[in-house]
Amino acid sequence: MDNNQPDAFDLLQVVSTALRRHASKDVFAIGGKIDVETLQTTSSVNQGPIVIRWDSRKGGQGRKVSLPVPGDEMSSRDFQQLLMDCQPATFGKGNAEVLDEEYRKAGKMDVTEFCTNFNLARHGIVDTVTQALVHSAFEEEVERNGVRAELYKLNIYSGPSGKFKSHVDTPRSENQMGSLVVCLPSPHQGGALAVRHGGQEVLFDWSSKDSDSIQWAAFFSDCEHEVFEVTDGHRVTLTYNLYWTSYGPSLMATHLSALNQSSFHFYAALEKLVKSPSFLPNGGHIGFTCTHGYPHSSPAAIPHLNPMLKGLDMIVYQALKRLLHHTGVLAVLDGSHYEQWRDDHEMTDSDDSTPSDNGTADPHATNVYLSDFLCAPIVWERYTEETSLDPESVTHSVTRDNETTWHRERVFPKERVTWLNGDPRSFKELAVAFMTYGNEPGIDAYYSAAVIVSCLPTYDQRK
Numbered sequence: 001m002d003n004n005q006p007d008a009f010d011l012l013q014v015v016s017t018a019l020r021r022h023a024s025k026d027v028f029a030i031g032g033k034i035d036v037e038t039l040q041t042t043s044s045v046n047q048g049p050i051v052i053r054w055d056s057r058k059g060g061q062g063r064k065v066s067l068p069v070p071g072d073e074m075s076s077r078d079f080q081q082l083l084m085d086c087q088p089a090t091f092g093k094g095n096a097e098v099l100d101e102e103y104r105k106a107g108k109m110d111v112t113e114f115c116t117n118f119n120l121a122r123h124g125i126v127d128t129v130t131q132a133l134v135h136s137a138f139e140e141e142v143e144r145n146g147v148r149a150e151l152y153k154l155n156i157y158s159g160p161s162g163k164f165k166s167h168v169d170t171p172r173s174e175n176q177m178g179s180l181v182v183c184l185p186s187p188h189q190g191g192a193l194a195v196r197h198g199g200q201e202v203l204f205d206w207s208s209k210d211s212d213s214i215q216w217a218a219f220f221s222d223c224e225h226e227v228f229e230v231t232d233g234h235r236v237t238l239t240y241n242l243y244w245t246s247y248g249p250s251l252m253a254t255h256l257s258a259l260n261q262s263s264f265h266f267y268a269a270l271e272k273l274v275k276s277p278s279f280l281p282n283g284g285h286i287g288f289t290c291t292h293g294y295p296h297s298s299p300a301a302i303p304h305l306n307p308m309l310k311g312l313d314m315i316v317y318q319a320l321k322r323l324l325h326h327t328g329v330l331a332v333l334d335g336s337h338y339e340q341w342r343d344d345h346e347m348t349d350s351d352d353s354t355p356s357d358n359g360t361a362d363p364h365a366t367n368v369y370l371s372d373f374l375c376a377p378i379v380w381e382r383y384t385e386e387t388s389l390d391p392e393s394v395t396h397s398v399t400r401d402n403e404t405t406w407h408r409e410r411v412f413p414k415e416r417v418t419w420l421n422g423d424p425r426s427f428k429e430l431a432v433a434f435m436t437y438g439n440e441p442g443i444d445a446y447y448s449a450a451v452i453v454s455c456l457p458t459y460d461q462r463k
């Protein structure tokens with residue numbers, strides 16, 4: 001073995017440390033890149049280069065410059081004028097605003113002095129920040145579900161000595177969660193941004209000779225950061241303050257008034273249905289078969305499932321939740337091979353309480369096995385004459401102190417569900433729910449489809 005090679009165990013240890021339980025907190029700065037080429041082809045309306053417009057102090061005229069700055073003389077002159085129209089950037093020291101070029105050497109233009117066609121939302125930057133940072137800060141912070149970015153300043157750090165020494169940004173409100181820096185296409189050398197937190201550092205080096213991309217970084221407010229010296233060229237940035245919002249993309253599942261449901265045709269029809277005395281007067285379950293697939297592999301994923309619903313599934317979930325409080329996303333297990341097996345062995349259903357048709361032939365209702373997770377972990381089922389593949393009574397083993405015991409549990413109750421859009425088992429997109437393992441070698445599987453099921457109270461209760 002090469003002694004200079006690190007031991008695989010040490011390498012693994014580094015990975016484990018990085019991924020340790022609270023690793024989410026280690027995500028404190030993220031960044032990304034947009035190629036200028038992509039920029040010019042992603043929108044039919046807002047095509048072309050990034051443009052900055054401002055009122056020049058020279059003659060009070062409106063000026064504009066495109067980035068990257070085209071090679072012609074006039075464009076270079078406009079860019080020079082932008083440099084001249086920027087003011088020396090200050091920074092906060094205690095309560096005072098200080099100008100000290102040893103600490104910060106940069107030009108700035110306040111947001112009231114310029115405008116730009118650069119559009120954060122168009123490039124998904126805020127979406128990415130929300131996705132990556134909101135979840136890193138999630139834990140107890142219930143009201144922090146999304147992020148809003150507010151343009152703050154244009155800054156130009158020019159070579160040979162543009163810089164901003166180590167500092168923490170002053171929060172502008174208690175809702176401020178971080179800062180976002182977007183580096184516009186302009187050739188420069190040096191000027192890397194270092195962001196530090198908890199003894200770790202992330203470096204964003206956007207220096208480039210050919211200014212072919214927009215690069216950005218976002219970080220939490222409590223991170224110390226610094227811009228190293230720009231040795232050549234001009235590093236042009238837009239800075240944004242990032243604020244928490246109480247509403248975010250994943251919140252729709254719990255934010256029931258987010259959508260005006262009454263604008264949907266089906267909502268009025270559904271409301272009428274559940275208010276009708278002739279519809280399930282003794283109560284029951286109503287279900288909707290999801291139109292998208294939701295792969296999940298553990299019960300722990302359940303709390304995160306509702307926020308992930310897509311399209312019509314989310315709209316129906318909201319509607320049912322609003323009308324009938326007890327609504328959940330579940331799986332329907334396809335127990336057909338158990339039923340076949342049972343019939344072949346001329347056995348009756350093990351559970352006498354299995355709901356029946358009650359004499360009313362409702363073509364929309366079927367008896368199904370429900371699971372409260374969409375794709376259960378492998379459940380070890382021991383084949384016995386009586387229970388082979390019975391979804392209602394899964395047998396699983398627990399090994400403790402080298403001793404294995406077998407448990408039988410009623411994990412997948414059979415319920416009668418009235419379907420709003422058809423029994424999921426008639427849809428073809430069923431996902432594997434769990435695998436069973438018999439005494440005989442061989443593996444079998446149940447299949448499942450995601451459904452939204454609500455409990456409908458009796459008519460007297462829901463009146």
Ligand SMILES: O=C(O)CCC(=O)C(=O)O
Pocket residue numbers: 155164169181193225226227237239
């Ligand atoms: O330009 C950067 O990368 C960071 C600028 C900065 O830290 C600030 O404006 O407060």
Ligand SMILES: [Fe+2]
Pocket residue numbers: 167168169179225
């Ligand atoms: Fe800063």
